[in-house]
Amino acid sequence: MSQQEADTSLMLEFALQAFQAQNFQLASDIYGRQLQEQRAGGVDWALLLRRAECLAYSGNLQGACDLYQRAAVHRKVGADQLKTLISCLADGIRTREGLPHAQGESKWGILSCKGCRDFLWEPVTLVCGHTYCKKCLEDYKGKDQCELCRVTLDQGDAGHQFKVNVVLSNILCKWFPKEVQARKLRQEGNALFKEGKLQEALGKYNQAIDIVSCDHLLYSNRSMIHFSLKAYECALQDAETACRLQPCWVKSHLMKAKALTSLGKTDYALREFLFCIALDTDNKTAKLEAQKLLLTLLNPENCQEGLPDLLQVIPHPFRVKGNVDPLSLAMPCSNLQRLNKVNLEKEILPMVSEHKVSSDCNTGKESFRSPGNNSIWQVSVAETTIPSKCISLKRKLSSDETEKSKLTVVPSKIQRRADVPVTDKADNVISVSPYVDSSDLDCSLCMRLMYEPVTTPCGHTYCLKCLERCLDHNPKCPLCKEDLCEYLAKRTFCKTEMMEELIGNYFPEELNERKCVYEEEIAELSNLNHNVPIFVCTMAYPTVPCPLHIFEPCYRLMIRRCMETGTKQFGMCIGDTVKGFADYGCMLEIRNVEFFADGRSVVDSIGRRRFKVIQHSQRDGYNTADIEYIEDEKVQGEDYKELIRLHDAVYDQAYNWFNSLKPQLRSRILSHFGPMPDKDSDLQINPNGPAWCWWILAVLPLESRAQLPFLAMTSLKDRLTSIKRVLLFMRRSRPR
The missing domain is CATH 1.25.40 (Serine Threonine Protein Phosphatase 5, Tetratricopeptide repeat)
Structure with missing residues (x-):
């Protein structure tokens, strides 16, 4: 070498x-x-x-x-070697324009499908709380999980029989009847298109556009039908309209590019394909077509005087930011301008100003000459921005008291080009029912505005608390009686996001009132002195574990409320044939709850404070009481020294008695109550007295009526004396 x-x-x-x-x-x-x-x-x-x-x-x-x-x-x-140039041209567009997500923001906002981002059609709410069009879910490849949160779907059988959300479906039909009708025609047109019945499909889309003329998807899809019929001029016109209605919708720009290609307008088509790539970097169709077109423009057979100016391939910000393309098709390349050291960015503004005819400062309008047919049209500078949402629901108070809960819907007009024919019937405005009533979002169980709405797999929506209470009694849907055992077993009652957003955005005052009522109820339930929930069952003692098996509907509700309020406490009393439950009891604190598929639960609780019942009452099927807490009286001096001597003697007596039990019995006691607590260094540090006293009382084989007086005692000396007597009796009565 x-x-x-x-x-x-x-x-x-x-x-x-x-x-x-x-x-x-x-x-x-x-x-x-x-x-x-x-x-x-x-x-x-x-x-x-x-x-x-x-x-x-x-x-x-x-x-x-x-x-x-x-x-x-x-x-x-070759075309494949132009990947880098195509990618860099698209990157320049994306950076310069600050383009949003490929699909742009849905004009329907809250009422858009989470999948296709279009107006909801046959809405289905998944167990995770996200809502999609039924068709989108059926067509979605990953049917085993939600597209947004990736939660595994367990609805229906293996084919997922998705059920329409009844409340949302009724709301859409009432609030937007024309859009629902147009969407139905669109679905019918799509089915006919797949069957190859192009003229019939075109008729359905014509009807839909007569009803609603501001839906970009209608124009985009009709453009595809025209393209299939080889009516390329009509396809181009519809694609342009779709681009103006939704400037960042890739599909409409792709259709426009294909129509331009078929019409032989190669440089215009390249412009659109590059814009598609700028919006969606993974669009393989746009990339391949752009490479082919660019190679065609580079081919010397097509360039008699040189390469068309690629500056005109780069969109002007006016199209994206103003959502109107003032030059209709791309400005015509004079096909034969050389690319010789021209600054790309400096050429952008001349592209528009070159075609400006006049400007009126008084009206705020500018006139442009279309390069294709030399026709002149005007654009209002103040009106060139299309709102990202085509609807706006604003509150409007009526003079009549009965109309206070109603809302007036004020639809937003959509700017359209004068040179694009739009039917007079639709007037390019989203039409809705004149009033939207908050009663449309009432829970069918409590008849109040839904709070924390939850949708079942069968498609019915309720307040979370209302549904839980119903499932306590019967694991079936309250309306259609569909079996919800599997849904109950999961216990993942996710709130329906779309319903929450609808209520929060369109009925904020009603929601605040509903929230205040809920918070008042929670505050009342959180009070541990008045209307304290009482579980009538067995004897419970301070510091002693008390596991419970909950299966009755009223106590399911009681335990759930204790958890929701955050107190995690309820009272435990033994039954009384006259009053319903005894006058003394012990507060239990919930440490853990384990739920079973059928709604039953096991509650791990432990005793806390003793109380005396002041007033007996009931609430929603379970007992409640007004209570006052009781504590041991403290002693000092010689009385305290005498108390220590008595305490040590009784402790030793209890310890010896427990160790004298048979090993099998001791093992069962230890597994249920745990080991016997040690002596406290300070006998009066705990208001309920030493923990071992309550442990030995729970272990001793005494009837509940014999145990109850120990709870009422406020003297530790009296309690120790009574325990001493019971232990002496137990030793004497033990068989020899």
């Missing part, structure tokens, strides 16, 4: 390293010097294309185009 070849190889290695380090300018310079040194011989086309790629990545699109064109003249470049 000669020295020159070695130097060349080394420089190319440096260029490759610079490219990998994304120092594209350095790599381009190295490749450029190597090409200059090879002027005497033949051109290394692979090296030239590598330099063109570096120039494109470094932002020098003009220089890159020159090199690609040079290679094209000698047929040394």
Whole structure:
């Protein structure tokens, strides 16, 4: 290898390293010097294309185009080799315009499908709380999980028999009857299109557009039908209308590009394909078509005087930010302008000003001449922005008291081009029912505005608390009686997001009132002195664990409320044939709750404070009481010393008695109540006295009526004396 070849190889290695380090300018310079040194011989086309790629990545699109064109003249470049240039052109558009998500923001806002982002049609709410069109769910490939949150779906059988959300469906039919009718016609048209009945499908779409003329999808889909019928001019017109209604909808720009290609307007089509790629970088169709078209423009057979100015491929911000394209089709390339060191960004404004005819400062309107047919049309500067949401629901108080809960719907008009024919019937305005009533969102169980709405797999929506109470009694839907055992077993009652947003946005005052009522109820339930829930069952003692099996509906509700309020406490009393429950009891604190599939639960609780019942009462099927807490009286001096001597003696007596039990019995006691607590260093530090006293009382085989007086005692001395007597009796009565 000669020295020159070695130097060349080394420089190319440096260029490759610079490219990998994304120092594209350095790599381009190295490749450029190597090409200059090879002027005497033949051109290394692979090296030239590598330099063109570096120039494109470094932002020098003009220089890159020159090199690609040079290679094209000698047929040394293919469509696949233009990927980098196409990608860089699209990146420039995306960066300059600050383009949003490929689909843009749905004009329907809250009432849009989470999948297609279009107006909801046959809404289905999943167990995770997200709502989609039924058709979107059926067509979605990953049917085993939600597209948004990826939660596994357990609805219906293996085929997922999705049930329509009844409340949402009724709301859409009442609030937007025309849109619902148009969507139905669209579905029918799509079915006919798939069957190959193009004329019948076109008729359905014509009817739909007569009803609603501001739906970009109607125009986009009708454009596809026209395209299939080879009516390319009609396809182009519909695609342009769809682009104006939803400027960042990729599908409409793609249809426009295809129509332009079929009409032979190659440079215009390339402009649209690049815009599609800028919106959706993964759009393979747009990429492939853009590469083919760019290669066609680079081909010397199509460039009699040079390459069309690629500046005109880059959209003007006015189209995106103002949502109206003032030049209809792209400005015509005078097909034969050379790309020789032209600053791309400096050419953007002249593209529009070149076609401006006049400007009226008084009216705020500017006139433009369409390059295709020289017709003049006007755009109101103040009206060029289309709202991202086509509807706006605002509150309007009626003079009549009975109308206070109603809302007036004020639809937003959509700006349209004067040169695009739009039917007079639709007037390009979303039409809705004149009034929206908050009663449309009432729970069918409590007949109040839904609070924390939850939708069951069968499609019915209720307040979360209302549904839980119903399922306590019967694991079936309160309305359709469909079995909800599996739904109950999961216990993942996720709130329906769309219903919450509807209520929060359109009925804020009613929601605040409903929330205040709920908070008042929670505050009342949180009071641990008045209307304290009472579980009438067994004897409970302070510091002693008390596991419970909950299966009755009233106590399911009681436990759930204790958890919701955050107190996690309820009272425990033994039964009384006269009063219903005893006058003394112990507060239990819930440490854990384990739910079963059928609604039953096991509650792990432990005793806390003792109380005396002041008044007996009931609430929603379970007992309640007004209570006051009781504590041991404290002693001092000689009385305290005597109390210590008595305490130590009784403790030893209890310890010896427990150890004298049979091993099997001791093991059962230890597994249920735990080990016997140690003696306290300070007998009066706990208001209920030493913990071991309550432990031994729970272990001793006494009837509930015999145990009850110990709870009422406020003297530790009296309690120890009574325990001593019971232990003596137990020792004497033990069989020998």
